Amino acid sequence: MKEQDLVADALASRSSMAELLRMIEPYVFQTAYYLTGSKMDGEDVAQDALWKICRSLHQYKGSSSFRTWVYSVVLNTYRDAVRKKRRVTLPLEETYVDQSPSVEETVAARSRLEELRREIMKLGTEDREIFVLRHLQQLSYAEVAATMDVTEAHVRSRLYRTRQKLKNLLHGGE
Amino acid sequence: MTCQEMEFMIQRHYDGELVEAEETMLQAHLYGCPACDREFREFGALFGDIDALQVQVAHRDILSQTLMRLEEAETKRRIDVWWRGAAVAASVLIIASAALLNWTDSGKAVKHRVSAFFSHSQDTPPVNEPVAAERPNTQVEADPAQAEAALDEIYRQARFPLLELSDPRLILTSTSLTGGDETAMYQMVELTYTLRAAKNGESGDADTVYFLATPDNSLKEKAKSNLGSYVFNGEVQAGKFIWAKVGEHAITAEINGVFYQIFSPFLSTDDLLKIAAGIQKRVS
Numbered sequence: 001m002k003e004q005d006l007v008a009d010a011l012a013s014r015s016s017m018a019e020l021l022r023m024i025e026p027y028v029f030q031t032a033y034y035l036t037g038s039k040m041d042g043e044d045v046a047q048d049a050l051w052k053i054c055r056s057l058h059q060y061k062g063s064s065s066f067r068t069w070v071y072s073v074v075l076n077t078y079r080d081a082v083r084k085k086r087r088v089t090l091p092l093e094e095t096y097v098d099q100s101p102s103v104e105e106t107v108a109a110r111s112r113l114e115e116l117r118r119e120i121m122k123l124g125t126e127d128r129e130i131f132v133l134r135h136l137q138q139l140s141y142a143e144v145a146a147t148m149d150v151t152e153a154h155v156r157s158r159l160y161r162t163r164q165k166l167k168n169l170l171h172g173g174e
Numbered sequence: 175m176t177c178q179e180m181e182f183m184i185q186r187h188y189d190g191e192l193v194e195a196e197e198t199m200l201q202a203h204l205y206g207c208p209a210c211d212r213e214f215r216e217f218g219a220l221f222g223d224i225d226a227l228q229v230q231v232a233h234r235d236i237l238s239q240t241l242m243r244l245e246e247a248e249t250k251r252r253i254d255v256w257w258r259g260a261a262v263a264a265s266v267l268i269i270a271s272a273a274l275l276n277w278t279d280s281g282k283a284v285k286h287r288v289s290a291f292f293s294h295s296q297d298t299p300p301v302n303e304p305v306a307a308e309r310p311n312t313q314v315e316a317d318p319a320q321a322e323a324a325l326d327e328i329y330r331q332a333r334f335p336l337l338e339l340s341d342p343r344l345i346l347t348s349t350s351l352t353g354g355d356e357t358a359m360y361q362m363v364e365l366t367y368t369l370r371a372a373k374n375g376e377s378g379d380a381d382t383v384y385f386l387a388t389p390d391n392s393l394k395e396k397a398k399s400n401l402g403s404y405v406f407n408g409e410v411q412a413g414k415f416i417w418a419k420v421g422e423h424a425i426t427a428e429i430n431g432v433f434y435q436i437f438s439p440f441l442s443t444d445d446l447l448k449i450a451a452g453i454q455k456r457v458s
Contacts, residue, residue, distance in 0.1 A: 017244070018237075018241055021240060022237055025236060025237045029231075029233055029236060030228075030231075033233070039231055039233060042233070043233050043234050043236060046233075047236045047239060047240060050237070050240045051240055051243060054240060055247075109223075109226065112223060113226060116223050116224070117227070135227070136227060136228055160182065160185055163185060163217070164181070164185075166220055167216050167217055167220045170219075170220060170223070171216040171219045171220050
């Protein structure tokens with residue numbers, strides 16, 4: 001089914017809206033989780049983002065891909081949360097990723113991955129957003145650029161620099 | 175190719191973007207350059223870690239919470255529609271009873287006047303005494319008690335300073351879409367007016383005047399959904415407001431070639447027909 005039709009159906013019927021939300025919810029949560037670095041903050045951002053998607057779905061005109069539209073809502077919600085959080089409590093960057101070991105991670109690899117996660121959380125907001133969208137949500141460079149409303153060259157340049165930095169920190173001098 | 179340029183090529187290699195000729199060039203360079211070969215392996219380790227970063231994290235049921243919130247908002251919107259419908263119905267009735275709907279038919283131009291209701295009259299008391307509103311007979315299928323209570327509340331609060339759409343103080347600031355309905359599949363359009371303060375010619379926002387309208391049901395067949403055949407881009411300039419016809423509990427009006435229904439659940443069809451008859455008589 002075309003994206004446009006999915007959206008049209010969701011606007012016309014409650015069950016289609018539920019279906020659409022069910023489809024995108026995992027992506028919305030995962031993105032929010034990786035951006036915030038915390039399960040609880042990720043849940044809050046994801047919930048706000050899903051609600052915004054519900055309420056502003058009629059504004060989606062089909063001129064961009066629905067996928068990038070959804071991601072841009074999540075990014076904006078995340079940025080709002082960062083701003084609010086900074087006013088009242090610790091910076092978001094200081095809340096580290098929850099312990100969520102997967103079976104594939106060996107003990108040695110796990111500590112290296114934890115280090116990588118910490119370094120990702122230390123990145124600036126824009127670099128982290130680019131990293132998350134490209135590597136953890138598997139968007140193409142063009143899709144990341146469209147989501148963030150910047151040029152593809154800008155995305156590449158930032159990400160190349162980020163990866164160089166991470167490599168030097170974590171794997172330099174091997 | 176320099177070692178610095180190679181670094182970009184190495185990253186593009188792990189992005190899976192190199193074409194065959196570039197891949198050959200890279201491998202040839204790595205074979206003869208230990209520094210770049212080390213760089214290549216280090217990036218390999220990083221990309222391996224990045225691939226292993228993704229984890230599935232159990233989380234609270236966000237979806238159900240969102241759907242529940244949607245349900246609550248929908249319920250609230252319906253109540254809101256009733257309330258605003260009552261306001262519009264009351265204003266329409268006043269048009270009729272106070273004979274303010276004045277049409278001139280000099281052959282060409284028809285002057286349309288519609289009175290509007292605005293709710294914060296306490297802040298800017300009208301110069302004239304409030305017009306006494308005649309209590310209408312409510313004929314509402316859904317919930318007559320609720321309708322009656324809503325009207326009572328309006329009469330208690332409002333003093334009905336009347337305004338005509340042709341009044342230069344009244345400015346249409348926006349028209350916006352307020353949502354669809356699963357069963358009836360209609361859109362509602364909220365027209366927002368602001369009233370420019372009239373004291374000594376000063377301008378400034380005062381009260382907000384609301385009309386609530388839905389597209390004509392005759393377009394329902396053509397409308398697949400909210401993104402259907404009639405185009406409504408949110409913010410539009412409303413043009414002439416022309417009465418067109420009367421339907422069940424609604425008067426249809428035309429704005430910029432699109433038909434809308436004034437949502438008036440508290441008026442019976444007979445009430446509307448009487449108003450429409452008056453209009454048609456003057457127009458014809």
